[in-house]
Amino acid sequence: MHIQADYETLDPMFSLQQLFGKGDRFLELLEASALEAHNCVCLLSQLLKSSTPSMDDFVLARRKEKKRAEEIGEELVKTFVTGLEREDIEALSRSLYKIPKAVEKFAERYSIASDKLRDVDFSRQFDMLEKATTQVVAMVRQLRKLQELEKTKELNDRLQYVEGEADKLMLELLRDLYSGRHDPLKVVILKDLFELMEKIIDRCRDAGNVVTQIVLKNS
Numbered sequence: 001m002h003i004q005a006d007y008e009t010l011d012p013m014f015s016l017q018q019l020f021g022k023g024d025r026f027l028e029l030l031e032a033s034a035l036e037a038h039n040c041v042c043l044l045s046q047l048l049k050s051s052t053p054s055m056d057d058f059v060l061a062r063r064k065e066k067k068r069a070e071e072i073g074e075e076l077v078k079t080f081v082t083g084l085e086r087e088d089i090e091a092l093s094r095s096l097y098k099i100p101k102a103v104e105k106f107a108e109r110y111s112i113a114s115d116k117l118r119d120v121d122f123s124r125q126f127d128m129l130e131k132a133t134t135q136v137v138a139m140v141r142q143l144r145k146l147q148e149l150e151k152t153k154e155l156n157d158r159l160q161y162v163e164g165e166a167d168k169l170m171l172e173l174l175r176d177l178y179s180g181r182h183d184p185l186k187v188v189i190l191k192d193l194f195e196l197m198e199k200i201i202d203r204c205r206d207a208g209n210v211v212t213q214i215v216l217k218n219s
Helices: 012-019 025-049 056-078 084-116 121-144 149-177 184-218
Strands: none
Touching: 025 056, 025 084, 025 121, 025 184, 056 084, 084 121, 084 184, 121 149, 121 184, 149 184
């Protein structure tokens, strides 16, 4: 017996719940990517406290993140219906992948020059990195509640605030670097590292903007 579905009578909220339920594999993978970005920042904090910096953990973390991004791509090929638009899933996956990639680059540069940087305090920058990645994790998790647009905007506002504070700190640090009180080689090294830290924050901002656009599109 042929049964014709009456689509006009379907509850749209029921459809959303089906699409964005806990079993949604794409959301699970995206959340894992956001958590990996946050964990990489924690690894970076540990690296700066180590007397013998090692890149092993960062290499492993980025391999895991690359594999996760590849899995998202494979799932997109195999899946006919997705809770989010395919382009949005791909865009967010790329944005999240760039965060640990930028963290690893900082770790590489720091490891090369660590013997010249023992007296440098990066705590203020890392506090901002930790806050930025925490907001990214919260925003990606918020994709399970697309109808809560104001909550997403609130989280993004916090992320934008962190970026603004990071920009102010960057100017302050550069002003000190250019004061003439520091060794020229150290100035070059620190300027490079400060700029890489700024890039990590920018990558977090980019991911937050992607999430916000997704929510706006689906709200």
